[in-house]
Amino acid sequence: MSVDPADMFRQEAQELLEVLEQNLLDLGLTPDDQDLIGSAFRALHTIKGSGAMFGFDRVAAFTHHVETAFDQVRKGKVAPSPALIQVALAAKDHMRMLIEQPEQANDAAGDAILKDLQQVVDGVEAPAETAPAPSAEIKPEGLVTWRLRFRLAKDSMAMGTNPLLLLDELRELGQATVTALTDEIPSIEEIDPNCCYLAWDVKLTTDRPQSAIEEVFMFVIDDMEFDLQRIDATPVETTAIAAPGTVQPVEEVAHAAPAGLQKRREPPSAKTAAGSIRVPAERLDELMDRVGELVIAQARLRQVAASSHDGQVKSVAEEVERLVLELRDTTMGIRMLPIGSLFGRFRRLVHDLSSELGKSVELVTIGEETELDKTVVERLNDPLVHLIRNSIDHGLELPEVRLQAGKAAQGRVVLTARHAGAQVLISITDDGRGLDRDRIRARAEENGLIVPGTKLTDNELFQVLFQPGFSTAREVTSISGRGVGMDVVKRTIESLRGTIDMTSRPGGGTEVTLRLPLTLAIIDGLLIRVGSGRYVIPLSAVEECVELSPEEDARSRGRSFLNIRDELVPFLRLRELFNATTAVDPYPKVVIVSSGDLRVGLVVDQVIGDHQTVIKSLSRLHADVGTFSGATILGDGTVALILDVANLVEFGQVREEKLKAAS
């Protein structure tokens, strides 16, 4: 059976007060007795602590001041003078009153005692504060992704901390990806089983505030390496990515990004200092160039080795090939930046726009950790700014309108980034009014961009939005609707070898999806031959290769359609396109390429094989040739042009329409 703790406290306090009284009286006789002082302090301390715990708040608040005074005595800063003992005895009586007959206790009397006490201690009036102010709580703000690196003190397990429980707690906060960093584990002879050698890297997506994450580590945070970063929180003015001069490797960016957040003290260990270095961006570009040259040289070596009968040459060539590929991947990895550094900048943009337009907008970012080549990240800024502006300016309605339509007053713009094979998909989704098909159509017909009466799918119709000079916004606002922009967006994305698609539901919002290659410098390509020339098709665009049998060829003559598993795919004869004059290969191949949702077959003479393609841009003179996006140097030193798949697919589709219209 249990006793009511409050009763227990009353009884205990009574005993403690008696001890206190005895101590105080004895102190009057032997003011230097440290044991007496310690005992008196302990009594006050316990009364305060337990009092607060059992609901005796007035007792606790009052005793707090007396205890503070006695703490000074204990530390030898204040002498236990007769005056002090006098006040302390009065205080003790007041405490007893507060505990036993709280309704009769007079707060004014208590304040007077405290005032006297304070005067005795230092002659200054007692401050009015009682309890310590609660620490400020950071307000949660939707889902936020954090990157947390922590390394517990080596002795933390011996001190009773269980790292697994800490990780479990983190997982309870939200979606966590935990990676253990094992770099500091010594060899097995040196391992002390009581020591914690692991560090952890945690990506945590949670709606809980920063303080909740820190709270997990409340007991160990002072003795550990602890680095908590908001991945998506880059201050607007940050130029870490945009500055042409320097690029910071991923780690550094993560460190530099959340200037607005207070950082845990950085352990100044040599190890963390060596963890990342800053490198000027040009050096990375140079490195990439060199690797590119190396890849070309290696292609030559491979060719030489292939025609050699020397086994040693062959094996060295294979070894070099392997190393070059690894070097290429490592180098490209260095250039990768998380897109979160870019997303972070848009918070400010959204904030400014929402206040300017009187719309309440919430920006949600997902997948900030998705990595992209730094050049791509840099060049994505403007298109994304434009698309977000469009979403907020044209897409989202005013709060009143939204409420009438049964939506939340606050609009929502979601930025998502994720990997899809060798591509990254970035989408900008809003929950606004959606695109007005009829208005777009009317405007497009008015501008002569589409022939009136043409049947168009939504995606086809929305593509006119990317035509130069197209704008449905009747009034040009200061933010968007000047009719420049979407075509520039499209051009930028295409110059990054990406594509752009739009879907929309009336009243439900619009989604713009960008597909971008992971990197710009070196790609995996498919080497093909058309006539006497060789060309490269980016492998990421290739779906499959099929043979064009003579019968099928004959059948399709003039129609240029191929039946690929019951689906009609238009095809282009590259021989005709490139005016090849050599003899026709009796078994032409069709390479099926895709761009967005569209597919086109390219008829080629020969599929040679895969090829590490170092992209060289075309000269200014040839830059506008639509069919090619660049060039590369082959192992034998000849140049192969890289086909611009998006362009060819469009070309093929347009031709298909024409043929359809003609028939």
Add this chain to the structure above:
Amino acid sequence: MTKTVLSVDDSASVRQMVKLTLSGAGYQVVEAGNGAEGLAKAKSTAVDMIVTDLNMPVMDGISMIREVRKLPNCKGVPIILLTTESDSEKKAEARGAGATGWITKPFQQEQLLAVVKKVIGG
């Protein structure tokens, strides 16, 4: 398996509260009235965790922690301090002695339970 928590405090009411809170959640609670008693209990009993006050007669909390950490059966046993704001600077000292964490007095029962669960699990 029932986990045993050693509660060391010179205040019987605090011990009572600790006991009520933890035994209600399925823990077994062993009590000690000061650091010396606590040390003796830690030696003789297999405890999973220690919750201790700092300011105690006979032997204070920090001395006790230091001694407990020397016991072969108490390596890695979590030790949680019950501290008040006024002895917060003692936290560092206690950590040096081997304390795992702390709870600031006054605390609610739920807080105590949360910390115990955090440190030794449900």
